Amino acid sequence: MKLIDSPESKVVDPGLDETIKKLTPEKIKRVVDHVLTKENAGRLQMYIDTCVHCGLCAEACHTYLSRDKDPNFSPVAKVKNTLWELVKQKGDVSPEFIRQAARIAFTECGACRRCSMYCPFGIDIAYLIMIVRRICSLLGVVPQYLQDTTNSHAATSNQMWVHQDEWIDTLQWQEEEAGFEIPGVRIPLEKEGADVMYSVIAPEPKILAQLLGNMAMIMKVAGIDWTMPATDGWDNSNMAMYSGDFEIMGRVERLHWETAARLKVKKIVMGECGHAFRGAVYDGPKWLGWKFPPIPMVHAIEFYYDLIKSGRIKIKEKYKEPVTIQDPCNTVRGRGLGDKLRYVVNELCEDFTDVSPNQEHNYCCMAGGGTINCGPPWKKSRMISNRVKAEQLAATGAKIVITPCHNCHSGIEDIIGYYNLGMHVKFINEILVETMERPE
Amino acid sequence: MYEFVRGPLVWLAFIVFILGSIYRLLQIRSQLKKDKVVFSYMNFKYGMRSILHWITPFGAVNMRKRPAFTIMSFLFHFCLIITPIFLLGHNLVWYESWGIHWWTLPERITNIMTIIVVAAGFIFALRRIADPTVRLVTAFSDFLLLLIVLAPFITGLFAYYQAFDYKTMITLHILSGCLWLMIIPFTRIVHMIFFGISRAYMGSEFGYVRHAKDW
Numbered sequence: 001m002k003l004i005d006s007p008e009s010k011v012v013d014p015g016l017d018e019t020i021k022k023l024t025p026e027k028i029k030r031v032v033d034h035v036l037t038k039e040n041a042g043r044l045q046m047y048i049d050t051c052v053h054c055g056l057c058a059e060a061c062h063t064y065l066s067r068d069k070d071p072n073f074s075p076v077a078k079v080k081n082t083l084w085e086l087v088k089q090k091g092d093v094s095p096e097f098i099r100q101a102a103r104i105a106f107t108e109c110g111a112c113r114r115c116s117m118y119c120p121f122g123i124d125i126a127y128l129i130m131i132v133r134r135i136c137s138l139l140g141v142v143p144q145y146l147q148d149t150t151n152s153h154a155a156t157s158n159q160m161w162v163h164q165d166e167w168i169d170t171l172q173w174q175e176e177e178a179g180f181e182i183p184g185v186r187i188p189l190e191k192e193g194a195d196v197m198y199s200v201i202a203p204e205p206k207i208l209a210q211l212l213g214n215m216a217m218i219m220k221v222a223g224i225d226w227t228m229p230a231t232d233g234w235d236n237s238n239m240a241m242y243s244g245d246f247e248i249m250g251r252v253e254r255l256h257w258e259t260a261a262r263l264k265v266k267k268i269v270m271g272e273c274g275h276a277f278r279g280a281v282y283d284g285p286k287w288l289g290w291k292f293p294p295i296p297m298v299h300a301i302e303f304y305y306d307l308i309k310s311g312r313i314k315i316k317e318k319y320k321e322p323v324t325i326q327d328p329c330n331t332v333r334g335r336g337l338g339d340k341l342r343y344v345v346n347e348l349c350e351d352f353t354d355v356s357p358n359q360e361h362n363y364c365c366m367a368g369g370g371t372i373n374c375g376p377p378w379k380k381s382r383m384i385s386n387r388v389k390a391e392q393l394a395a396t397g398a399k400i401v402i403t404p405c406h407n408c409h410s411g412i413e414d415i416i417g418y419y420n421l422g423m424h425v426k427f428i429n430e431i432l433v434e435t436m437e438r439p440e
Numbered sequence: 441m442y443e444f445v446r447g448p449l450v451w452l453a454f455i456v457f458i459l460g461s462i463y464r465l466l467q468i469r470s471q472l473k474k475d476k477v478v479f480s481y482m483n484f485k486y487g488m489r490s491i492l493h494w495i496t497p498f499g500a501v502n503m504r505k506r507p508a509f510t511i512m513s514f515l516f517h518f519c520l521i522i523t524p525i526f527l528l529g530h531n532l533v534w535y536e537s538w539g540i541h542w543w544t545l546p547e548r549i550t551n552i553m554t555i556i557v558v559a560a561g562f563i564f565a566l567r568r569i570a571d572p573t574v575r576l577v578t579a580f581s582d583f584l585l586l587l588i589v590l591a592p593f594i595t596g597l598f599a600y601y602q603a604f605d606y607k608t609m610i611t612l613h614i615l616s617g618c619l620w621l622m623i624i625p626f627t628r629i630v631h632m633i634f635f636g637i638s639r640a641y642m643g644s645e646f647g648y649v650r651h652a653k654d655w
Contacts, residue, residue: 118502
């Protein structure tokens with residue numbers, strides 16, 4: 001099989017370049033065989049047999065559309081250039097082929113699953129790409145930055161090497177900060193039997209700590225009986241799910257659920273993140289052999305929706321700037337929260353213009369699915385891969401893009417910078433604390 | 441030759457088609473059982489919701505994005521399945537052989553339907569060549585399959601209009617028709633059998649598990 005020669009194929013990443021040197025034909029064959037025959041069964045077989053190579057999935061993909069319909073970027077081509085070949089050759093492929101497969105699967109697909117809504121057979125193309133990632137992960141061929149987050153999950157049980165003392169210290173610092181705004185704000189740690197355990201992703205304490213303070217204010221105003229764990233298990237993020245290290249993925253999710261069980265909470269409310277929802281509610285339970293999560297898990301969108309709808313939080317003065325929305329794949333296409341998101345945004349903001357296409361059909365941010373975690377070497381490729389997102393956002397004329405997802409947040413901020421859109425990205429939480437009615 | 445294709449081969453074709461289809465269904469069922477999530481998430485309501493959306497013309501966003509292709513594709517599949525079943529000629533043959541027959545379509549209509557299948561098939565082939573996106577993922581086997589699917593329709597037309605030698609043409613027609621039936625379970629045409637399963641699973645995963653639409 002001829003390898004693709006493109007600018008992307010020349011990007012330097014030790015996670016791919018150095019690791020393929022250690023591959024032997026036997027090792028590749030063994031891993032491919034294991035993943036194709038032991039870890040996957042019916043769906044893989046059905047999808048390979050059913051696909052009629054019609055190419056109707058192409059128009060679904062933001063990378064294909066953004067790259068002027070480059071045939072190699074259609075979802076089916078990404079499968080052809082990776083999995084079909086692995087199946088056909090029964091794993092008899094070169095290390096360079098594995099490098100190419102890793103590049104395509106990790107950096108050119110955000111696993112957003114938009115394409116599975118365009119396939120007449122409902123073939124889950126992102127699932128096929130995840131099989132490729134799994135193979136690459138077992139071979140140790142993973143973009144270095146992404147592998148580092150997985151290593152962090154393995155060593156510290158959180159994504160960003162946050163130590164326990166730093167975690168507790170950050171919460172106390174944010175409790176103090178929030179207390180200056182609204183007196184009496186607490187971040188209750190380890191409160192057994194609370195109604196709500198609030199969990200976040202590790203980038204919050206690491207680089208966006210004010211979001212924790214914001215949530216403390218919202219909880220105070222709404223009068224919620226809540227708690228956060230002081231131990232490992234507070235992080236609901238899961239990059240191991242995207243790097244293909246499902247053993248670590250399962251460990252992370254188990255710890256998160258066990259922490260909630262230990263605290264005997266009625267439900268988990270999670271911060272504004274999409275992949276964390278996917279990991280906690282879908283991929284984690286599946287790996288652990290549970291049909292559904294053991295305790296209800298409420299995403300921030302739904303939580304805010306309930307608070308506003310029930311009147312526990314009242315809006316004092318709506319946000320004035322023109323806003324639009326970035327629908328995250330894992331909570332809108334993955335949970336149907338699009339209408340609730342729009343309700344919340346309309347309650348908070350005066351001037352909302354929707355994107356087109358929207359809701360389930362929104363374009364991917366090209367940051368989720370682990371793509372942004374592949375790090376700086378791949379940023380330019382990601383930006384070129386999402387011109388349609390820039391055009392879609394520019395057409396709204398908004399100044400602020402609201403998105404309840406960390407990956408979308410960083411990805412859209414990158415796109416705004418690269419395409420000079422002159423916009424900013426905000427979480428709902430930032431606008432909510434600005435606009436909500438505070439106690440006297 | 442004619443006697444052979446008219447008799448034993450047709451029997452063989454139907455047996456291979458039916459037993460082959462049952463075999464593929466049983467095989468995929470045992471495979472899907474190993475894939476733990478499939479049967480636990482499969483849900484009748486959401487599975488049907490998805491199937492109905494995708495067998496309705498313009499029932500999905502992707503269909504509305506390419507109206508010409510949608511119309512052609514629906515016509516192709518509809519005529520492909522309906523024409524041979526309700527063709528007058530086929531009914532006469534069945535009546536002669538087995539004493540069974542049912543409602544038939546006027547020949548004028550079935551002629552048009554056959555021409556639609558052939559024309560759409562040719563456009564599919566052209567699309568595979570002309571559209572770089574489809575060309576990249578097209579294998580030689582895709583053309584071969586298309587040819588096998590179209591062959592009974594082309595030879596049927598020739599036979600009906602008595603072009604070339606009738607006897608040869610009708611022999612080729614039955615031969616290619618039998619070939620077509622026999623390869624259904626064992627090639628990508630198996631999508632005819634698997635469509636409902638893959639669609640129902642995706643519909644269930646989107647609707648039942650994820651509370652979202654999949655069209």
